[in-house]
Amino acid sequence: MNREVENKSDIFPLEGVKVLDLSTQYMGPNVTRVLAAFGAEVIRVESIHQHELTRVSAPYKDNLVGINRSFVFAASNTSKYGITLNLKHPSSAEVVKRLISWADIIVENFVPGSAKKYGLDYEQLRELKPGIIVLSLSAQGPTGPYSMHRGYGFNLLALCGFSHFTGWPDREAVAPIGAYTDFLCPSFSVGSILAAMDHRLRTGKGQHIDVSQLEISPQFLIPSILDYTANGRIQTRCGNRSEYAAPHGAFRCQGDDRWCVIAVYSDKEWQAFCRVVGSPEWTKDPKFNTLRGRKGNEDELDKLVEAWTVLLTPEQVMTRMQASEVASGVVQTIKDLVNDPQLKHRERFQILEHPELGTHICENLAFRLSECKVEWKRPAPCLGEHNELVYTKFLGMSEEEFIELLNDGVFE
Amino acid sequence: MCGKILSELGADVIKVESPGGDPARNIGPFYHNIPDPEKSLYWFAYNTNKRGITLNIESSRGREIFKQLVSRADFVIESFPPGYLSDLGLGYRQLSEINPKIILTSITPFGQTGPYKDYKGCDLVAMAMGGFMYVCGDADRPPVRISAEQAYPIAGAEAAAGSLIANHYRMLIGEGQWVDVSIQECIARWMFMELCFWDASGEIPVRAGPYRRRMGTYQRDIWPCKDGHLGFRILGGRLGAETLHALTEWMDSENMAESLKGMDFESLDMSKITPPELKELENALGQFFLRHTKEEIYRKAVEKNLLIGPGYTPEELVEYEQLKERNFWTELKYPELDTTIKQPEGFLRSSEIHCSIRRRAPLFGEHNDEIYGQELGVTKQELASLKTEGII
16 A cells, blocks of 8 residues: 655654544553554543543642543543543443444453453454454453452552662662553553554454553563572662762752762763863872772762762753763753753644643654654543544444434443 | 564564674673673673674675665664764665665664754663653652663663554555654653643642652652552542552451541542641551561452552562463573573563564674575675674
8 A cells, every 4th residue: 555645744654543542541541642643543432430530630720620621631642532432331332333343453451351241352343343453451461360450550560670679778669750660561552553553464464462561561670680580689779879880870969959960881981070070189089990999989979979069050060071971961850851952852842722721731752753743633632522523423323323322321 | 672672573683783792791780790791681681582793884894784784674773872873874864775665763862853962871861851860769868760770671662662653654655764762752751740730830749759749749659568668559539449448447457447447438539638637547557567568468459459569579570470370481591501591571462473582682793694694695705804804
């Protein structure tokens, strides 16, 4: 299937791809958000009887609770169509079948086993729509003794080993960002769906893909896991230290709670670092000449480094270090991120107009394709916003049928 | 990580190292703690399934060979500083002249464009500049990253997603393209809760140890227990009431539920809870957790379907019954070390694709003869002279 290319940068690579998003919260919606950004038509299915949790999560616009007022839902659902459907209503089964026949790809995160109840397990889906690609997302996979245990990012990040690795060795573990394991899965899942589409273009066959947070998470800890399986060593959290660099940490700077990071790996970088700090007497101490020496005297070294950084802003430290090719950066707050000249240049933050949130920030993706456009066509949908459009135009229901089902409460 | 993902989806991935060896070979931990480029567990971790060759692309003959490889490839994945490849005559424009279908995936600290594009990066810099560190760590100490490095594998997974979108476009249109991945942006994406608070009211969330900025206030995510810690949040309503009721019942059996008994957890709204109420709940639960081990608590959590996770170490993760039952671990053979090492299997299960680990990471130049000799048709004589000249 080739088509004439007039202006390549106007092409959405996933234009015409139809995605039914039955997932909830962060993981699934952040998979379909990427597909929508590249032009896929994504229908996000919700119900008014059981509110999507990110719709009822603070912060809300003007601090007023409202089903369309959460910034959290808006962040993961840009460019999608939103419909409501009561899967428990007896007449919904027929509507579900039509949605499935419409779709090329289905993304779901039902509790293992419950898809079958709604006629939505893979066997039933592929009978209705041969060639369908189904992505099932779960906490711990659909089989095994713990498959039914409920999982959210905040308990899974502990189970998967991330809190063990976060904090100081002399203190209790701390929390890495919110639902950390939720955040690790979307990129793998997007890749899986695109690989399945490749497979389908070659063979005509669809497939069922099973991605779980428990099995994605260890992919981000493999060196530490191998240190245990090969060497029997159990690594643990160590603040910001690294075996291969010193100084390597966050250092206080001028201002209120302002910090920079500096990482010096090689001796060449150490020499450059010494020149940047003005080659004071302590930098000439032979004990700091080698990485081994710097590691052996790291507490003392860190104090000396901080005595220099504390007189400067983190931006000054970064600029001076980077000018001499020493890795350094600002410990950026969210305000710093929004104002970061690099991210501005990359057009990271876009502005969308939402009927209830008003203008709000929409984040761009972490990669750019030279020939394919990303567009944030619409803000996240209000609850049931696209019911009429989807049911009558996309699925081809007559006005009469739509109104009958609506009055019956099927679209709740 | 990007190449690893493509390899698990079935791609034939060739890792190209400079004749001096890939820097990753010098990163530990090392097998049996012996620093040796053939024993880096870091190298073993991210180069499974790949074949390996050596090539000096800074030499003109090396560049010719590289171009030959590119003419037969679908993807080139690289992480050189921006401009390095184009200075060698191997940038995207030049590669696409050789092979218009090529997808060049470039992974760099800040992306290919912008005022910081030439800045040096590493995991620490990415976690700082991406916004992660400012909200992570104890309030009375410096901000922290996650001790096990995250930014590069996160960026590798994003790069695989971007590359496969480009691949789809290629299947439709027949042309390749350049995928530009910024490691900073990969981290920044996951600061979206912080962005929500900023966007809603100009609030700047800060680090608070085991607490995180959430609905209404800062609430505890990490709880010490008798032998470690737990991941748990106090939540009311549909998501959390069941857990709190079951915990109350358990606590009551040990006479520790005074302040919780009779509470209406169904209507407990964490966005409206007052600080004294929250403190009372936290104290009662915190005291109780300290009396039990993480396994005791997790067993109860599984039995009653409570939203609590044990703070596992790498050892506990490897020994975790669920992963064993799911056949998640593979014993990968390392004949040169006369051993096998237990490693994670492929990242997904599929009804069609066998997503798996098929072989250990390549030895230094292991497939030079196979790829140059058998596949590119370089003669034995020529191969020998390329070796002598330090090109391979």
